Amino acid sequence: MEEFTHENGSRLGQPGDSYDTVGSIATNVADGFTMVAVGDLIVSRALTNYQHTGFGDIVKILRDADVTFGNLEVNIFDIRSFNGSPQAEYGGAYHLSLPEVGPDLKEMGFNIVGRANNHSLDWGVEGMRETSRVLDQNGIIHAGVGENLAQAGAARFLETARGRVAMLSFATTFAPMARAGDPAGEAPGRPGLNALRLAQNIIVPPDLLESLRSVRDVLPGYRVVGRNPDQVVLAGVTFKAGDTAGYSYEADPRDVADILRNVRRGKQFSDFCIVTNHAHEPGGWCEEPADYEQSFARRLIDAGADAYVGHGPHRLRGIEIYKGRPIFYSLGNFFEDDLGTPSGADMFDEYAKDPRVDTDAEVKVAEMASGFTDPIFYESIVTVSRFEQNQLTELLLYPIELGHSKRFADRGIPHLATGSQARGILERLQKHSEPFGTKITIEHSIGMIRLKPGSSR
Incomplete structure (x- = not known):
């Protein structure tokens, strides 16, 4: 007899129970x-x-x-x-x-x-x-x-x-x-x-990881708590060694x-x-x-x-x-x-615009020009x-x-x-x-x- 369970193993119900479809994820359109x-x-x-x-x-x-x-x-x-x-x-x-x-x-x-x-x-x-x-x-x-x-x-x-x-x-x-x-x-x-929430790691070749470790070690205020040969945390950013440079995420x-x-x-x-x-x-x-x-x-x-x-x-x-x-x-x-319209003052500042001179449209065009x-x-x-x-x-x-x-x-x-x-x-x-x-x-x-x-x- 099939038993429906949660991921943690707790029992949801048995076929034949009055609530035996509670755990079903079947589509029904x-x-x-x-x-x-x-x-x-x-x-x-x-x-x-x-x-x-x-x-x-x-x-x-x-x-x-x-x-x-x-x-x-x-x-x-x-x-x-x-x-x-x-x-x-x-x-x-x-x-x-x-x-x-x-x-x-x-x-x-x-x-x-x-x-x-x-x-x-x-x-x-x-x-x-x-x-x-x-x-x-x-x-x-x-x-x-x-x-x-x-x-x-x-x-x-x-x-x-x-x-x-x-x-x-x-x-x-x-x-x-x-x-x-x-x-x-x-x-x-x-x-x-x-x-x-995602924790981002930056993947770099091993030689670059050692260079980053050297930078970290000479910064004032740094204190060795434990050495991890596979990663370096620098200015709050985690770097890890890998074959291909890029980004990795942990949910x-x-x-x-x-x-x-x-x-x-x-x-x-x-x-x-x-x-x-x-x-x-x-x-x-x-x-x-x-x-x-x-x-x-x-x-x-x-x-x-x-x-x-x-x-x-x-x-x-x-x-x-x-x-x-x-x-x-x-x-x-x-x-x-x-x-x-309008846009907030912070957006004008971001694109070096003055709300007394420039328009909202000019700010938005500048924003689109930055990457779109x-x-x-x-x-x-x-x-x-x-x-x-x-x-x-x-x-x-x-x-x-x-x-x-x-x-x-x-x-x-x-x-x-x-x-x-x-x-x-x-x-x-x-x-x-x-x-x-x-x-x-x-x-x-x-x-x-x-x-x-x-x-x-």
Whole structure:
């Protein structure tokens, strides 16, 4: 007789018990269930009222799905009545949207969004709360922030005609003060986002590690506590020896345990579970996910997730199919419509601008010029996952372009890419997905992944 257990071995229930399905992580959606997933929503204004060229074709794709997901990387409020302030710690830009964005996202077809990212608290707790109010008013389910860690980490639920959908949102890239916390004794919980903390190690060749050790040893105030021949800690940064220089990450075990438990709980209360991670690591320059991410994404699916959706580096990364479930390591940008104003004084300082002379637009253009000039940051995909018999059978990948060559006020709104540009986007995605054993075919400027029922790939 099969027994359902927690990871720690404790008994959940036996088949035949009145609660024998509590531990089940089986998917339970009606045939034809479809999930649309896109990347970052950096949008400052209502867009459906104006006939943006080609945007209507994308809106039709969004509306046709049972669940349509995006990562909301903006705060939504009216600056004229806002009682908060821009924070000293912010995500690199003070992303801000008008309140009309709430109903407009709903009109586009978005019914569920992630909130945990490096911009969640750009405008403090007040901005976080106001954004939640706008989303709630418009019936858009959201997860990833809350009044304490338990709320920020909890699954939120969307009712659809083909099944109940759970979503959890967490971030590995965030401002330190944005991390939510739980109560401890008399100390109250802390509002913020659901974080997965990562310890970063820099890998260098052995000879360079010895050079760093020599630098550390001559610095004043250094005291030898114990010599580790394989690593050096210098100015708070851990360096380790390795054959190839790069970055390595170790996930905080407490955060891992909390997230896995919340995934398991989310699936126990739903028919389909989406888990989403906002991760910049190791950086926007990198085409590959950080070294911790594949194994953790697989653990999330083992815990009950039906899809893992990554975003953050503002560029496409590969796709993996694991146990018949999609893992998107980064879906890039869906919107890059950054016309929100005003910006905080700290951002003016960051780019050597004077708010008495320079405009918000000039500051934002300077920010984009610091690392986002390449057209690849304006090329991405819309993914449509279709399930039959509770198995992923087809994954459609629609290439999109966000108007890289347009003027600042007009770019950032997606349209379907065609011709050589569409093929270029999809061929790049093919290349990024090959290391995961994923085969993407291209037909009529659309990428396709087809699976046989019961197959893992």
